[in-house]
Amino acid sequence: MNAVKHAELSVHRRGGHRDDYYPLHDFMDSTKELCSDNRHRILHTLWGIKRVIIPIFGHTLTNADGKRINVKDLCEQDHVLPDYRNRFIPTLADFAEAVEANPDDAHRLQTFFNAYQHDEPLRDLLLSPLSQTGRLKSLWFTHNSWFLNEIVPRVLNRPPRFQEFSLSPADFFRRMRFEPWMDNGHGVPPSAQQTLSLLHPSS
Template identity: 60%
Template structure:
């Protein structure tokens, strides 16, 4: 499902025109630049909404009809749920659990983070995947050149850094296994297994 189709869903539910919603839906799928399959959907989580989408676009937008639209609801109801057949919203831990821990253990997250330790807001943002999941490998989501040079400038207004980075987005996706639930909801992730069992039962 592409950003235009998601925007059409938003128009049907919330009024306005496609252009009101296209920037958000397009941005949510911008991670396709990093990974061409559905492993790219790391922003399709409540962590992604709370930590990235809302700080960039705000809690609400005003559509062409003059109506206030809740950005969190828009992301959940018009983008994430349709991508997973309206079955579930994955957690960041679902993605983190798909990352192979052994090769990631050789990456020096502490050295990467040390560069930014004087900036409390940035340090907290960089550590938020670990705080959210308890999984060290989840730091690959924020400790890389994409997050520092694309996401951080949008959220914290920092300037991009022109340098070689020790950790790259490819380190995240090269070490993330494809899981069946990522395939448009063909299965349920671990976070939704109990809910799925209750529905079936």
């Protein structure tokens, strides 16, 4: 489902005009620039909604009808769930599990992080995937040129950095497996397997 379709779904459910919602849905899908298949959906998680989308768009938006819309609900109900056939919302750990670990990860990530470790707001944002997943390789999602120059300037209201970067999204997407659940919900991610098996024992 593309951003226009998501926005039209939001209009159907919440009123207003398509343009009220399109910028948010388009931004959620902006990671397609990083990876052209459905592995790109790293913002389609509660981590992405809480740490990226809400800081940029706010907790609520007001549509053309003057109605205040909860952004978290909008992201979950009109974007993430429809992309997975309304079956589940994957976690960041689900995406991290699909990334093949490499022995030099710790060194490369630590070297990248050293330049920002004394900047507390930036440090907390960059390390947030680790606190959620407990997996060092999840830091690939924030320790890269895209996150520092596309996400951080909008979340923390800072200018982008005009410099060479040692890590890019290509570094982890090359090592990320395409799992069946990523294919629009044709499969179940690890985080949802137990819940869905209890709700639908025969599936």
